[in-house]
Amino acid sequence: MENPITRIVEPIARMIAILCGYGIMLLSIAVTVEIIGRKLFAFSLQGIDDIGGYVLAITATIGASYTIAVRGHARVDVFLVRMPASWQRVLNALAIVTLAGFAIFATWRGSVVLMESIEFQSVATNPLQTPLWQPQSIWLFGLALFAIIGVTYAVHAVWLLIRSRPELNSWYGPKTAHDELEAELTALAEREAQAETAEHETRP
Amino acid sequence: MIEPGVALIGFALLIGLMALGLHVAFVMFAVSILGALLYLGMPATLEFGTQYWGATNNFVLVAIPLFVLLGELLVRGGFADRMYEALADWLNPLPGGLLHTNIGTSAMFAAVSGSSVATAATIGTVALPAFKQRQYNERLVLGTIAAGATLGILIPPSINMIIYGAMTDTSVGRLYIAGVIPGLVLTGLFMLVIVGACLWRPAFAGTAEESAPFSERLGRLLHLLPPLIVFLIVMGSIYLGWATPTESAALGVMISLILCGFKGTLSLRMLHECFVTTVSITAMIMLITAAAFFLTFVLGLMGVPQALADLVAEIGASEGLMVVILTVFYLILGCFLDALAMIVATIPIVFPLVVALGIDPVWYGIYLVIMAELALITPPVGMNLYVVQGIRKKGLITDVIIGVLPFLAIMFLMILLLWLFPSMVLWLPRLAFD
Numbered sequence: 001m002e003n004p005i006t007r008i009v010e011p012i013a014r015m016i017a018i019l020c021g022y023g024i025m026l027l028s029i030a031v032t033v034e035i036i037g038r039k040l041f042a043f044s045l046q047g048i049d050d051i052g053g054y055v056l057a058i059t060a061t062i063g064a065s066y067t068i069a070v071r072g073h074a075r076v077d078v079f080l081v082r083m084p085a086s087w088q089r090v091l092n093a094l095a096i097v098t099l100a101g102f103a104i105f106a107t108w109r110g111s112v113v114l115m116e117s118i119e120f121q122s123v124a125t126n127p128l129q130t131p132l133w134q135p136q137s138i139w140l141f142g143l144a145l146f147a148i149i150g151v152t153y154a155v156h157a158v159w160l161l162i163r164s165r166p167e168l169n170s171w172y173g174p175k176t177a178h179d180e181l182e183a184e185l186t187a188l189a190e191r192e193a194q195a196e197t198a199e200h201e202t203r204p
Numbered sequence: 205m206i207e208p209g210v211a212l213i214g215f216a217l218l219i220g221l222m223a224l225g226l227h228v229a230f231v232m233f234a235v236s237i238l239g240a241l242l243y244l245g246m247p248a249t250l251e252f253g254t255q256y257w258g259a260t261n262n263f264v265l266v267a268i269p270l271f272v273l274l275g276e277l278l279v280r281g282g283f284a285d286r287m288y289e290a291l292a293d294w295l296n297p298l299p300g301g302l303l304h305t306n307i308g309t310s311a312m313f314a315a316v317s318g319s320s321v322a323t324a325a326t327i328g329t330v331a332l333p334a335f336k337q338r339q340y341n342e343r344l345v346l347g348t349i350a351a352g353a354t355l356g357i358l359i360p361p362s363i364n365m366i367i368y369g370a371m372t373d374t375s376v377g378r379l380y381i382a383g384v385i386p387g388l389v390l391t392g393l394f395m396l397v398i399v400g401a402c403l404w405r406p407a408f409a410g411t412a413e414e415s416a417p418f419s420e421r422l423g424r425l426l427h428l429l430p431p432l433i434v435f436l437i438v439m440g441s442i443y444l445g446w447a448t449p450t451e452s453a454a455l456g457v458m459i460s461l462i463l464c465g466f467k468g469t470l471s472l473r474m475l476h477e478c479f480v481t482t483v484s485i486t487a488m489i490m491l492i493t494a495a496a497f498f499l500t501f502v503l504g505l506m507g508v509p510q511a512l513a514d515l516v517a518e519i520g521a522s523e524g525l526m527v528v529i530l531t532v533f534y535l536i537l538g539c540f541l542d543a544l545a546m547i548v549a550t551i552p553i554v555f556p557l558v559v560a561l562g563i564d565p566v567w568y569g570i571y572l573v574i575m576a577e578l579a580l581i582t583p584p585v586g587m588n589l590y591v592v593q594g595i596r597k598k599g600l601i602t603d604v605i606i607g608v609l610p611f612l613a614i615m616f617l618m619i620l621l622l623w624l625f626p627s628m629v630l631w632l633p634r635l636a637f638d
Binding site for chain 1: 223227228229230254256260262270280282325450455457458475476483485492494591594
């Protein structure tokens with residue numbers, strides 16, 4: 001059975017992650033235009049470096065929520081998987097609680113960064129003179145989302161821990177090499193199937 | 205002045221908390237906050253926000269999502285799936301036959317994707333049935349797949365090199381160019397082991413394959429063209445100084461998109477799959493990297509790099525001794541940390557030592573990446589061992605472990621070669637940039 005929190009969170013977080021993906025793709029287009037323009041036509045899109053930095057900063061924080069939902073944040077599992085199930089439950093709950101704590105601290109300090117940018121009307125030192133509060137607001141929104149989703153998961157994990165529910169380990173345990181392999185193999189099988197249909201279509 | 209012993213205790217705490225299975229990013233953050241509170245006071249911990257923004261808003265690191273996306277597009281676009289057949293045609297005549305194809309395909313795959321799981325999964329799935337049919341020595345087959353897949357993080361574009369470059373202010377362009385020759389040499393050495401083993405015991409190579417007609421083999425070479433084009437454009441534009449690694453990655457993404465379009469594998473669904481994987485990997489790496497930047501910042505304020513440098517000067521340790529000690533140290537760490545955790549956790553402490561000894565940062569970067577490759581195949585947690593065993597779905601993982609042993613030995617030989625001939629690493633970047 002799937003984690004009930006993930007069932008609600010994942011589709012939303014996924015949509016936001018896809019938006020970030022489009023951001024990264026648009027950035028590639030802009031950078032490519034910049035390289036070609038610079039090499040061949042001596043023109044330059046000003047400040048593309050800074051925009052790239054903003055895209056990364058925003059992707060990093062907004063994407064962190066989706067990464068929680070797919071259990072993608074890295075952990076060392078070698079000792080954990082060899083412990084008794086009851087210990088694993090405690091450590092798995094502790095891992096998500098501490099991650100949520102980290103997210104809350106980051107959101108608090110991130111909000112101070114934004115406040116200061118607004119107070120001092122900071123602008124980036126580039127030709128665009130981007131007011132820093134603009135990218136930083138979205139960045140902070142990402143952090144806040146990360147904290148909210150992290151806390152939701154943490155509360156759920158602690159609740160499962162108190163009730164000694166065995167699902168805790170499968171829902172909050174680290175992703176193993178086996179899980180990752182399964183994902184790769186499924187994708188590979190899909191491609192094979194697709195390639196075969198394509199071949200049938202071209203050779204009736 | 206801070207005692208170097210403090211750094212040691214801090215590092216032990218870092219490793220201990222990671223071993224408990226807490227998130228790597230949280231552990232790095234927690235240890236930095238603890239160090240800041242104990243030695244610097246509250247204001248230093250409050251700097252976290254500014255440091256976090258600075259670490260994530262960094263154009264060098266923008267290369268990470270771009271290279272991940274590039275790899276995803278080429279793999280999901282199906283460009284890697286036919287590479288195996290195409291290379292098999294030409295590598296078969298060597299003693300060891302199809303075994304060379306495992307290594308060769310891994311090396312080519314590595315040049316487009318930095319993911320060793322994707323490499324091992326794709327190659328393993330194609331390769332294992334073929335080998336069974338021809339009665340190759342199974343352990344050697346498993347070893348070549350697991351070891352070959354480690355090439356992914358050495359042969360550029362490598363995500364680990366971007367993180368190393370950003371954390372130590374080393375040029376990522378130089379690191380990329382520097383990785384090319386060691387990557388090719390290591391690939392060559394892997395193949396030599398196969399040739400050696402199969403000349404010694406011809407039965408290892410099973411029954412020989414029939415060669416396909418020349419025209420058919422020539423036709424299949426076309427499958428190698430798209431990954432080669434992407435690799436040459438990405439690396440070429442860096443080498444010629446036309447683009448920074450981040451810019452060349454963006455260029456690579458555009459070319460991959462166009463290639464997928466022509467091949468007819470580009471769809472909204474495929475694109476979105478690439479996007480979500482890219483975003484989740486990027487967010488995972490960036491959370492760890494941001495925490496690692498903060499750790500470096502705190503250690504810097506505490507004066508740890510200076511204390512370690514003084515210690516090295518006091519002991520008068522030679523470079524050679526240091527490399528031996530580091531190799532043992534990384535080998536032990538690699539037994540239970542994955543490549544990324546190992547790199548980010550050790551840079552803040554080891555890098556100052558290395559610089560104090562006068563070791564070239566580019567050389568050390570390549571060395572570190574090879575040590576991280578080792579971590580992928582050292583038991584008990586070598587990721588690649590499990591992936592290969594997972595595809596095989598039978599027998600004991602011990603077979604895979606025995607299979608990678610000769611390749612492990614070769615990687616140590618590689619470290620020795622790099623030490624004796626540092627120009628293997630340093631010559632090409634000098635040619636390109638100086």
